[in-house]
Amino acid sequence: MSTATITAPPKAPAPQTKPVSEEGRIGLRGNLRHIGALARRNTLQIKADPESMFDVLLMPIIFILLFTYVFGGAIAGKGNQGDYVNYLVPGMMAMMGMNISMAVGTGVNDDFKKGVMDRFRSMPIARSSVLIAKIVVEIGRMMVATSILLIMGFILGMSIQTSVLGLLAAVGLSLVFGASLMWIFILLGLTMKTAQAVQGMAMLVMMPLQFGSSIFAPPTSMPGWLQSFTDYNPLSNLADAARGLMMGGPVAHSVFLTLGWAVAITVLTAPLAIRKFRDKT
Amino acid sequence: MTRIDKNPSNGANAVEVRGMVKHYGETKALDGVDLDVREGTVHGVLGPNGAGKTTLVRVLSTLIQPDSGTAMVAGYNVLTQPRQLRRVIGLTGQYASVDEKLSGWENLYMIGRLLDLSRKEARRRSDELLERFSLTEAAKKAAMTYSGGMRRRLxxxxxxxxxxxxxxxxxxxxxxxxxxxxxxxDEVKRMVAEGATVLLTTQYMEEAEQLAGELTVIDKGKVIANGGVNALKAKVGGRTLQIQPSDPSQLTAMAIAINDAGLDGLAGSQAVPDDGLLNVPILSDEQLTAVVGLLGARGFGITNIGTHLPSLDEVFLAITGEKPADAAEDIVSDAIPQEVSV
Structure with a gap:
């Protein structure tokens, strides 16, 4: 191709760079303000699209009814569904955390399809604040789901055997673990091409983890190889820990394992997710 | 307000790009682009789809890293000072970059807070800008309900x-x-009147002419022309004056009359009867008046006249001797006829 230049492009030397200073740094207060503004955005999105709360509002109700009345009799003996509720609710707290944190992955994937992410990324904010705001709102959603689950549990005859403190500790532990799972789903959301793919992949991971665990039934009746899986399945650890905290029994081992899992997952996936988020174009 | 002043010296460059290269696999999206944008001006980057316009903008807004080359914007190095740079740039992409689920007001307020405005200041600024962009009535509605134009204004x-x-x-x-x-x-013109420097990418010669003073034409990641809009137009042949005679049989006579008149600056121009229209390339309004005046003086009747700007196709043809690579579908509608009242 011939190049016809009307006036030669100026070849002036580039002006000297301004000194690299601290003026671009974002302080803690600034970061908190940005996370607040973005969390407000995510909350307003829920307001604009109330259907996105269906998982949080309906899942605990439907699942607890299903498991209590479909499996409860078989596991605990006919007429003993009430005992099974005491076993099931702490386990379901572990399950809910995983199911709800999945939404964060599809949300992140969706955001990248829209131009709004370009705007955030061209603005003077820490790029992690977009992700942290999502996690903050998602933890709020988990708290709503957990409350509904507990209310349903009480209606179906659950009784806390320890104390309110034990209950709060169990809720807190499941939130901490759920928050760590979100980094995995964020990573998935940033890696997969479509929100549907994220969901499909997440289901594939979730089903064996949830059912190959002590969430729904004590693993004592499972074959040995499966028992060794459930023993180290973080969802079992969390379910056992929550059960101990709410219903009594040994907790130290399972609480320690759950916290270990949460820390390990966060340390491994959060930096990867943030880097992926930063480099994604 | 965290606005950082532009480079204080007058007439300085707000944007300086040198040797910018960006590959996507085999494709060279940018192949050694140089670009200078003077402060307080609108600089047009004209090119067909896939020419590298959007890649250039994404590099300059710190969204992607180039493979090589340097860029200074508002005194900041795009590659080494992205955080500082993000405080002084604004980006309006080809696709609306607002949150569609939020209302217009919520979108602006959120961005104000992200830019470290106080709550009060963010509210004030949101109200003010909605008013200015005639969106006050739709302020509380979700952006997804907006028309295309409203979204772009938001x-x-x-x-x-x-x-x-x-x-x-x-x-x-x-x-x-x-x-x-x-x-x-109109909004872009207002922004420039208020002192902003604008880097505008477009596929439309008419848009470039309306808004930009200086123009850089790029194709396949390379700069193929650079200069003032008028200089480029002169090179390409300016506008085409289309005349519809009252009596179609007089077309040839009219064409001969114009070519024989030897009007200043029109030397060498061809007036060719085509589809019952007379096409006369012109470079200025004076020539338009002269041609119409000449035809009137010779007693030719005219029912309709109009002018149209050269399309991107014609610009490329004039500069490079070939049509832009993928102009086939997208650029056909470029020549937007302008009715002229005389």
Whole structure:
């Protein structure tokens, strides 16, 4: 191709760079303000699209009814569904955390399809604040789901055997673990091409983890190889820990394992997710 | 307000790009682009789809890293000072970069808070910009219910919240109807009148002529022409004057009359009867008046006249001798006829 230049492009030397200073740094207060503004955005999105709360509002109700009345009799003996509720609710707290944190992955994937992410990324904010705001709102959603689950549990005859403190500790532990799972789903959301793919992949991971665990039934009746899986399945650890905290029994081992899992997952996936988020174009 | 002043010296360059290269696999999206944008001006980057316009804007807004080359914007090095740079730039992309689930007001307020405005200041600025972009009535409605033009206006408003010293507009009117397009143009002119430097990418010669003083034409990642809009137009042949005679049989006579008159500056121009129209390439309004006057003086009747700007195709043809690579579908509608009242 011939190049016809009307006036030669100026070849002036580039002006000297301004000194690299601290003026671009974002302080803690600034970061908190940005996370607040973005969390407000995510909350307003829920307001604009109330259907996105269906998982949080309906899942605990439907699942607890299903498991209590479909499996409860078989596991605990006919007429003993009430005992099974005491076993099931702490386990379901572990399950809910995983199911709800999945939404964060599809949300992140969706955001990248829209131009709004370009705007955030061209603005003077820490790029992690977009992700942290999502996690903050998602933890709020988990708290709503957990409350509904507990209310349903009480209606179906659950009784806390320890104390309110034990209950709060169990809720807190499941939130901490759920928050760590979100980094995995964020990573998935940033890696997969479509929100549907994220969901499909997440289901594939979730089903064996949830059912190959002590969430729904004590693993004592499972074959040995499966028992060794459930023993180290973080969802079992969390379910056992929550059960101990709410219903009594040994907790130290399972609480320690759950916290270990949460820390390990966060340390491994959060930096990867943030880097992926930063480099994604 | 965290606005950082532009480079204080007058007539300095707000944007300086040198040897910018960006590959996507085998494709060279940018192949050694140099670009200078003077402060306080609108600089047009004209090129067909896939020429590298959007890649250039994305590099300059710190969204992607180039493979090589340097860029200074508002005194900051794009590659080493992205955080500082993000405080002084605004970006309006080809696709609306607002949150569609949020209302117009919520979008602007959120961006104000992200730019570290106080709550009060963010509220004030949101109200003010909605008013200015005629969106007050729709302020509380979700952006997804907005028409294309309203969305683009909201997008521009969002880019103006931080009062950026350099504004990137990436094909701001692609896909808009002519009326909405004019609204967007008016807003861009206002922004420039207020002192912003604008880097505008476009596929439309008419848009470049309306808004830009200087123009850089790029194709396949390379700069193929650089200069003032008028200089480029002179090179390409300016506008084409289309005349419809009252009596079609007089077409040839009219063409001969114009060519024989030897009007100043029209030497060598061809008046060719085509589809019952007389096409006369002109470079200035004076020539338009002269041609019409000449035909009137000779007693030819005219029922309709109009002018149209050279299309991107014609620009490329004049500069490179070939049509732009993928112009086939997208650029056909480029020549937007302008009715002229005489």
């Amino acid at each position: 997008d521009l408003a969002a880019s103006m919240i931080g009062q950026p010293s350099v504004l990137y507009l990436d094909e701001p009117t692609t896909g808009l109807d002519p009326r909405t397009r004019n609204e967007v143009w």
